[in-house]
Amino acid sequence: MSAAMRAPAGEHAALLEVRDLRVEFPTRRGVLRALDGVGFTIARGEVLGVVGESGAGKSLTGAAIIGLLEPPGRIAGGEIRLDGTRIDNLPQRAMRQVRGKRIGAIFQDPLTTLNPLLSIGRQLIETIRTHLPLSEGEARERAIRWLEEVGIPAARQRIDAYPHEFSGGMRQRVVIALALCAEPELVVADEPTTALDVSIQAQIIALLKRLAAEHGTAVMLVTHDMGVIAETCDRVAVMYAGRIAEIGPVREVVKHPSHPYTVGLMGSIPALDRKVARLTQIDGAMPRLSAIPSGCAFNPRCPKAMAVCREAKPELRPAGATLAACHLYGAAHV
Amino acid sequence: MIAQLASRLLQAIPVLLVVGFLSFAIFTYVGDPVSIMLGQNATPAMRIAMRHALGLDQPFLVQYWRFMARAIHFNFGLSYRLALPVSQLLLQRLPATTELVMTSAVLALAVGLPLGVYTGIRPNGFVSRSIMAGSLVGVSLPTFLLGILLILFFSVLLGWLPSFGRGHVVDFAHWSTGFLTVSGLRSLILPSITLGLFQMTLIMRLVRTEMLEVLRSDYIKFARARGLAPRVIYFGHALRNTLVPVITIVGLQIGGLIGFSIVTETVFQWPGMGLLLVQSIQNADIPVMSAYLLLIAVVFVVINLIVDILYYVVDPRLRVGR
Ligand SMILES: Nc1ncnc2c1ncn2[C@@H]1O[C@H](COP(=O)(O)OP(=O)(O)OP(=O)(O)O)[C@@H](O)[C@H]1O
Ligand code: SF4
Numbered sequence: 187m188s189a190a191m192r193a194p195a196g197e198h199a200a201l202l203e204v205r206d207l208r209v210e211f212p213t214r215r216g217v218l219r220a221l222d223g224v225g226f227t228i229a230r231g232e233v234l235g236v237v238g239e240s241g242a243g244k245s246l247t248g249a250a251i252i253g254l255l256e257p258p259g260r261i262a263g264g265e266i267r268l269d270g271t272r273i274d275n276l277p278q279r280a281m282r283q284v285r286g287k288r289i290g291a292i293f294q295d296p297l298t299t300l301n302p303l304l305s306i307g308r309q310l311i312e313t314i315r316t317h318l319p320l321s322e323g324e325a326r327e328r329a330i331r332w333l334e335e336v337g338i339p340a341a342r343q344r345i346d347a348y349p350h351e352f353s354g355g356m357r358q359r360v361v362i363a364l365a366l367c368a369e370p371e372l373v374v375a376d377e378p379t380t381a382l383d384v385s386i387q388a389q390i391i392a393l394l395k396r397l398a399a400e401h402g403t404a405v406m407l408v409t410h411d412m413g414v415i416a417e418t419c420d421r422v423a424v425m426y427a428g429r430i431a432e433i434g435p436v437r438e439v440v441k442h443p444s445h446p447y448t449v450g451l452m453g454s455i456p457a458l459d460r461k462v463a464r465l466t467q468i469d470g471a472m473p474r475l476s477a478i479p480s481g482c483a484f485n486p487r488c489p490k491a492m493a494v495c496r497e498a499k500p501e502l503r504p505a506g507a508t509l510a511a512c513h514l515y516g517a518a519h520v
Numbered sequence: 521m522i523a524q525l526a527s528r529l530l531q532a533i534p535v536l537l538v539v540g541f542l543s544f545a546i547f548t549y550v551g552d553p554v555s556i557m558l559g560q561n562a563t564p565a566m567r568i569a570m571r572h573a574l575g576l577d578q579p580f581l582v583q584y585w586r587f588m589a590r591a592i593h594f595n596f597g598l599s600y601r602l603a604l605p606v607s608q609l610l611l612q613r614l615p616a617t618t619e620l621v622m623t624s625a626v627l628a629l630a631v632g633l634p635l636g637v638y639t640g641i642r643p644n645g646f647v648s649r650s651i652m653a654g655s656l657v658g659v660s661l662p663t664f665l666l667g668i669l670l671i672l673f674f675s676v677l678l679g680w681l682p683s684f685g686r687g688h689v690v691d692f693a694h695w696s697t698g699f700l701t702v703s704g705l706r707s708l709i710l711p712s713i714t715l716g717l718f719q720m721t722l723i724m725r726l727v728r729t730e731m732l733e734v735l736r737s738d739y740i741k742f743a744r745a746r747g748l749a750p751r752v753i754y755f756g757h758a759l760r761n762t763l764v765p766v767i768t769i770v771g772l773q774i775g776g777l778i779g780f781s782i783v784t785e786t787v788f789q790w791p792g793m794g795l796l797l798v799q800s801i802q803n804a805d806i807p808v809m810s811a812y813l814l815l816i817a818v819v820f821v822v823i824n825l826i827v828d829i830l831y832y833v834v835d836p837r838l839r840v841g842r
């Protein structure tokens with residue numbers, strides 16, 4: 187665990203390595219930097235949770251990894267490596283062989299992520315055949331097996347049904363089947379249960395967790411639900427204003443947070459095993475991209491802010507059992 | 521689905537009754553068929569006899585009933601101008617109009633759809649912008665002016681294509697087609713462009729707008745995230761989702777094509793029903809006018825029915841009882 191934590195050390199230990207990632211949006215009023223030096227790793231089979239207030243850059247990080255930033259958003263710096271190979275600068279054609287095949291994606295709202303005019307079988311079969319050399323019949327069998335795996339009852343009979351014939355929870359199961367059917371090594375799941383009925387959220391998370399464990403799939407799980415993080419993830423990254431504030435093993439980050447922002451977040455959570463719907467906000471609000479304070483972006487809200495906090499951006503450094511980007515830990519380099 | 525189509529058909533009945541009523545009213549009350557048929561010098565006795573012979577002395581509802589009963593048997597009486605059965609005149613003209621309208625519709629779709637897809641996929645490219653700018657011409661140029669300009673250029677100045685008529689036609693039973701001879705096809709080019717250009721630009725702009733909309737949707741994003749090929753995403757996923765509005769508009773536009781065919785047929789002296797209508801209006805040939813009106817209403821009803829069927833084919837959410 188601690189080996190995976192110290193990112194740059196063993197380069198091939200990590201399945202995914204994101205280093206100094208910067209994402210920008212050119213606008214008429216100048217360039218907005220939405221991600222500013224994001225770096226983390228995910229090991230094979232590991233589940234990394236990502237939390238943070240709305241607008242912190244969680245979805246953008248996921249989009250950058252699967253190479254689907256929406257223009258004019260662009261990767262302006264840094265690199266993303268999958269199994270040691272850079273994927274952030276791949277040509278479109280090569281990136282298509284990564285998407286779906288090596289990195290799957292699960293989106294938030296299953297009511298809108300499935301094409302309403304194509305049967306779920308059609309969508310599964312075409313995805314399978316895009317990535318695997320199977321005949322139509324073989325792909326169909328595989329699609330049925332996947333529908334069974336994600337818990338669609340009577341999968342063989344229902345494979346030709348259309349999305350609108352399924353409930354929201356069932357549709358998200360189909361989405362999970364679609365994301366995993368070519369057995370990717372990594373899945374980026376961006377708030378996969380936020381749009382679902384509370385009563386089925388736990389089932390979907392449990393399903394995702396089980397499938398990832400069975401297939402050895404690593405997961406980057408974006409969520410607002412600290413309960414989910416605690417139950418599901420190996421490590422967690424806390425994001426703030428386009429940067430990672432703290433990253434480390436779940437228990438440590440939750441029980442012994444180092445970064446003042448994480449401390450604030452966790453202060454609102456009674457106990458590790460209790461479900462808390464949303465991260466309660468700390469006094470004040472996260473700055474807009476056009477007005478990010480210099481130095482540590484958290485300094486206007488930080489109870490422990492010092493003079494150096496307004497001048498230098500803190501880098502991630504060991505702080506207890508986690509890594510924290512805060513001048514309280516280690517000497518500030520200028 | 522059968523039940524829904526049946527209910528659509530039932531809904532069409534009042535429409536046809538109302539149009540039938542209008543058609544009947546024109547037939548009976550516009551102009552004075554008796555004086556038109558007998559001329560100015562007829563005696564009152566002759567007029568009364570004629571009125572009786574035509575059934576014009578019957579009560580209103582009886583006349584309407586008889587009119588509709590005859591219409592169902594495709595009997596619209598005699599043309600005042602040509603003294604031939606109206607049904608025979610219309611049937612003679614039907615192939616010319618049908619072939620012109622169909623060719624224009626196919627042209628509009630075959631060009632408009634791909635251009636719409638292309639400009640939707642690359643909204644900011646130079647080619648797309650040029651096409652969009654050019655399409656403004658198609659939207660804003662009136663049909664008759666376009667026809668005259670085409671004649672001026674391709675017939676008068678260049679002498680490449682005929683400026684009027686259908687060329688040689690080949691007869692099959694009651695159908696005369698211009699599709700089988702070179703001169704027939706050449707004659708079709710300018711009129712069908714004239715008639716189809718507006719609809720083509722309309723379809724193109726509609727498909728483009730819909731494509732832009734659909735390409736922003738979550739299911740397209742998810743399809744991309746699964747690594748599907750652009751061809752599959754654009755044609756298998758996106759285009760399909762633009763089809764429902766496109767079918768609606770194309771259905772309506774075929775009606776528009778029939779309407780504008782009157783202008784086009786006049787400009788090109790195309791021997792179709794539109795030209796017949798214009799000639800009939802000029803000569804106050806009431807039976808032809810009222811029959812044309814009723815026929816067009818039937819055509820609209822049929823088109824709407826086809827549109828409904830296509831909805832069911834395209835969109836599974838509309839299919840019930842699965
Ligand atoms: N197209 C865009 N143009 C300009 N700024 C953008 C654009 N898309 C996203 N951003 C900005 O990037 C920042 C990060 O957005 P992101 O969607 O990653 O947030 P998030 O952490 O996923 O939030 P949420 O919890 O609400 O999903 C936000 O401040 C957002 O305003
Ligand atoms: S760097 Fe300074 S302002 Fe930022 S979190 Fe640490 S103490 Fe607070």
Ligand SMILES: [Mg+2]
Nearest residue numbers: 244245246376
């Ligand atoms: Mg988000």
